Amino acid sequence: MSRKAAGVLHPPPTNPSPPREWLTHASACLRPPLFPSEGQSVSNAVIRRIAASKKTLVGSVLALGVAGSMLAAVPAQAAPMSAKAIAQQMIKDPAQFAAFNNIVSHESGWDYTATNASSGAYGLVQALPASKMASAGSDWKTNPATQIKWGLNYMNERYGSPVGAWNFWQNNHWY
Template sequence: MAIIAGSVLAISGLAVGAGFAGQAAAATQARVSATSELADSTGLHREQLSAYSAVAKAHVDNTASTTLNEANQVIAASQNKVDASSLAAVASSLASYEVLPLDEITSLTAQTKAETAAVSAATAEADRAAAEAVAAAAAQAAAAEAARAQTLAAGNTPAGARATAQAMASSQYGWGSDQFSCLNQLWQKESEWKFDAVNSNGGATGIPQALPGNKMATAGSDWATNATTQIAWGLGYIKASSYGTPCAAWSHSQANNWY
């Protein structure tokens, strides 16, 4: 009976062993079949499949690296212009591409490219708007300067200077038309109301014929080119002098040929 039992156990063991061997053979055959199918689908020989995987990984990594570099450049260019936080976040994830699975690298690369394009477009629009604003400010400044130059040119004519002097004499000193009549005759005699008049004999300068001309700098640094500045100085000079009024200054000029 013991011999029979031992025989049964031996036979059972052989059967189990044969079962395991069969399963291993089936798994091996499955792997062989899968490898064959992959080889057939790629057109590569079995020994080339590992090299193919390495090439695919290198290609995906290279694309990720290029995409990441472009993203970082766009992020730098967008500083203080547009919000690039979404791009920065996905680029940060892609920065780990060397240790990520291929499908995840591919997905992150696509997201990074899309965000890069969006931020790049927004930055370009911001740059365009900024350039337009600078151009508009420059145009406005140029227009203001042109208007100032036009006003200055008009005020520097004898007629313009007379109008300015009459207005300033009235508003600042309370001198009416009678006093302006005297002032008109006085400065007509002195300079013909020309802001650039210079007396060749003594060097007296400008509409009021200040001597020396740079005395008028107390009224403004543009005294040599601005009739209004010269008028402001001349009216102040008459008021502060012993004359006190244009008519008194005119009377002195008629009597002494100077004032």
């Protein structure tokens, strides 16, 4: 018997609320729940949707694995050598390197761009005037190796060696 025949004339609601289980997740508002309520059966559409999402997941995992192995195969760029490491390669005698290290550590802290605000001394070895380092290379402002080369030459000419320069520095706090 229809509603009209039974004398019940209630129109259906104009804005029906979705079933409660649809509201448990934001995206669930766009589709019915994945799992049936008690007494309902699973439709083929639901089974296909579950299978498709698993295929997508497997495909994504495989793609990430392939991308990861490709990235691992690309050789990493070598990090630029530190000024100290460059000096160690240039100064073979451990005592001479230790003396050079002491001076540079005190003068610039191994910062090849260090500038003395009051005197204008510049670089690892705090050359004054800084432009003197151009005799070792035109890249003296930006290349620690050029500054080290110039500094070693200066120490050897003026003090006989980095050890001689360090001995002078310890007594005078400059060289």
